[in-house]
Amino acid sequence: MxxxxxxxxxxxxxxxxxxxxxxxxxxxxxxQSRFEKAQPLQIEVGSGKGQFIIEMAKRHPEINYIAxxxxxxxxxxxxxxxxxxxxxxxxxxxxxxxxxxxxFEPNEVDRLYLNFSDPWPKKRHAKRRLTYKSFLAGYxxxxxxxxxxxxxxxxxxxxxxxxxxxxxxxxAFEQVWLDLHADETVEDNVETEYEQKFSQFGPIYKIIAxxxxxx
Numbered sequence: 001m002x003x004x005x006x007x008x009x010x011x012x013x014x015x016x017x018x019x020x021x022x023x024x025x026x027x028x029x030x031x032q033s034r035f036e037k038a039q040p041l042q043i044e045v046g047s048g049k050g051q052f053i054i055e056m057a058k059r060h061p062e063i064n065y066i067a068x069x070x071x072x073x074x075x076x077x078x079x080x081x082x083x084x085x086x087x088x089x090x091x092x093x094x095x096x097x098x099x100x101x102x103x104f105e106p107n108e109v110d111r112l113y114l115n116f117s118d119p120w121p122k123k124r125h126a127k128r129r130l131t132y133k134s135f136l137a138g139y140x141x142x143x144x145x146x147x148x149x150x151x152x153x154x155x156x157x158x159x160x161x162x163x164x165x166x167x168x169x170x171x172a173f174e175q176v177w178l179d180l181h182a183d184e185t186v187e188d189n190v191e192t193e194y195e196q197k198f199s200q201f202g203p204i205y206k207i208i209a210x211x212x213x214x215x
Contacts, residue, residue, distance in 0.1 A: 009076030012083070013094060019082050020075070020092035024068075029105035031066065036088040039064045043104075044113040045097035045130065046070075050078030052115055052192040057090040059190070063110075065090045068097040098135065104142040112139050114151045116194045119158040131162035136169045145213035148174070152206045154198055159205035171209040179203035 013020055021027065021034075032038040040063050044053045047067035057065045067090065069075040075094050082090065093103065100112075117130040126132060131151065139149060149166075153159050166173070177183055181199050195204060 004073065006073040006076055009072050012076050012079055013072070016079060016083060019086070020079050020094055022094045024093040024095045024103040028103055029108060031091070031104070031108065032064070034091045035064045039089065040110040041066065041108060042111040042113070043068060043100075043109055044115065045100065046115065046117055047075070047078060047092075048115070049074060049193050050081060051196070052113070052190050053090065054078070054081060054087065055190045057087045059188075061089055063089060066093055067091075068093045068095060068100075068103075070094070070096045098130070098138075100142050101138045106141050107144045109142045109147065110144055111147065112143060112149050114149060115192045116153055117151075117158070119153070119155040121155075121157055126161070129158065129161060129165075131158070131165045133165055133169055136165065136171070140169075140211045143211060146210055148208060148210050150206070150208050152180070152192075152195065152204060154195070154202055154204055156205070159207075162207060166207065166209045170212055172212055174208040174210055175206070176208075177204075177206040180206045 013022065027034060031041060042063055043066045045068050047053050047069045050067055053065055053067040067075070067078055069078070072094065075092055078092055082092070095103065114130050120126065120128045127134065140147070151162055180186060180189060181204055
């Protein structure tokens with residue numbers, strides 16, 4: 001995804017260390033210190049402009065959330081929203097979400113969200129997909145026993161790859177949707193910006209999968 005540069009972004013990030021960190025390794029095992037109170041911790045890897053994670057934080061004040069986004073101009077958009085309307089249970093990490101084991105201690109996270117990740121469609125790039133087995137191993141390490149991943153995509157190839165990868169990793173599927181928006185029983189789906197814009201063009205796939213506890 002090509003992102004337009006926002007010259008104001010670095011200055012805004014530097015001005016608000018209470019809302020965002022660029023050194024998440026400093027908080028490994030100590031994330032609760034960045035929130036008003038200790039609560040279950042959930043993270044989104046690749047948060048885009050933040051529509052999903054902000055709405056989740058508003059709906060669930062009893063949960064602490066961390067939005068992880070590598071692109072400066074994108075995470076600055078989330079930050080600007082939080083400056084205007086602070087949420088005591090949402091923090092931002094300007095970093096590469098692929099390095100979750102460097103940012104979180106084992107068992108520190110309760111749930112992890114992957115929303116519309118880069119599909120890396122070429123076969124030779126399979127190892128870069130965020131549901132590749134090496135990434136799943138990292139998620140399992142930082143999640144609590146029986147921790148869950150919620151995964152959404154509109155890319156059928158990535159969806160099929162992710163099903164296979166999670167199955168081969170030994171994960172248990174709690175729910176799988178082949179067309180999330182067509183399921184009238186779903187009442188609490190929080191949409192991302194991308195989902196809101198592109199769901200009209202095809203189905204949204206979703207997986208909720210649990211790591212079988214061996215810890």
